[in-house]
Amino acid sequence: MTRPFAPKVFQLGFVALECPDFARTTEHYAETIGMRQTDTGHDGEVYLSIGYEHHNIVLKKAEKKALASLGFQLQPGTDLKALVKELSDHGLSAQIKTDSQPGIKDLIEVEAVPGVVFQLYTDIATPAPGFKRSGVAPLRLGHVAVISSHGQNLIRFYKDVLGFWQTDTIGGGIATFMTCNRDHHVVNVLSVPEDRVHHIAFELKGNASHAMASDTLREAGVPVKWGPARHTAGHNLAGYHFDPDNTLIELYTDMDQFVPQLNMCEPRPWHEHFPMQPRDWGLDELCAWDTEFGFNLAQA
Numbered sequence: 001m002t003r004p005f006a007p008k009v010f011q012l013g014f015v016a017l018e019c020p021d022f023a024r025t026t027e028h029y030a031e032t033i034g035m036r037q038t039d040t041g042h043d044g045e046v047y048l049s050i051g052y053e054h055h056n057i058v059l060k061k062a063e064k065k066a067l068a069s070l071g072f073q074l075q076p077g078t079d080l081k082a083l084v085k086e087l088s089d090h091g092l093s094a095q096i097k098t099d100s101q102p103g104i105k106d107l108i109e110v111e112a113v114p115g116v117v118f119q120l121y122t123d124i125a126t127p128a129p130g131f132k133r134s135g136v137a138p139l140r141l142g143h144v145a146v147i148s149s150h151g152q153n154l155i156r157f158y159k160d161v162l163g164f165w166q167t168d169t170i171g172g173g174i175a176t177f178m179t180c181n182r183d184h185h186v187v188n189v190l191s192v193p194e195d196r197v198h199h200i201a202f203e204l205k206g207n208a209s210h211a212m213a214s215d216t217l218r219e220a221g222v223p224v225k226w227g228p229a230r231h232t233a234g235h236n237l238a239g240y241h242f243d244p245d246n247t248l249i250e251l252y253t254d255m256d257q258f259v260p261q262l263n264m265c266e267p268r269p270w271h272e273h274f275p276m277q278p279r280d281w282g283l284d285e286l287c288a289w290d291t292e293f294g295f296n297l298a299q300a
């Protein structure tokens, strides 16, 4: 049987975080990033929407900072029971959960590697609370980068189980970029002996939004740690800051568009290589402009 030319999921839906500094972190996402709270869960967790789906960020009060789960939206019509069976054929224990969180009736929960729980669903409520007109007010949740001591297994899960395409690597595979849609990366796995989120990335409305976002962060007393500047892998214009729990947040625009049929990114005038096919970049090649920053993004 030939493999269908499409990953099982088509977008990152939400990131759920366990937060020691719950009050300040909630305020950061709601007021400074500019998200709308759509719900409060039974355990006091808050559900925040960028403007359309029921939630894109979930925050839970916890003693220790941790990644609670990653939510990905499955292709329409996915048979959840058949997918649970397929996951078990890959040696993964998955279960269907009903009404386990507001906004999503049925989802598959599977811990792909220790500490990285996936929640996969076809449908999420879309109350469309509207985009905020204050704060950074991003367009969408674009990608998430996870540091894992089980990096190679996590990459295998993305590629061999969910069907992601690999686009680039950095440092011979210290960072591996993969996508399930046209964005150069929807996920990034950093294979080092740690287990945590490296960063969560929101797409801004346009390149001019970087200046407004940086001014908004400054007003909130939040330093911009890296950028905004253009990356090499993905060529996104990106600026980074920490939320109050020290989870790195990226604000980006202008990401390379990957064409899986051609195994290359759409050509751009600022590309260093033509065709821009999946490649490995050096650890000293993070910035396309060779801009030097005091903050070491590779060690963040």
Ligand SMILES: [Fe+2]
Binding pocket: 143, 145, 188, 199, 201, 250
């Ligand atoms: Fe990123």
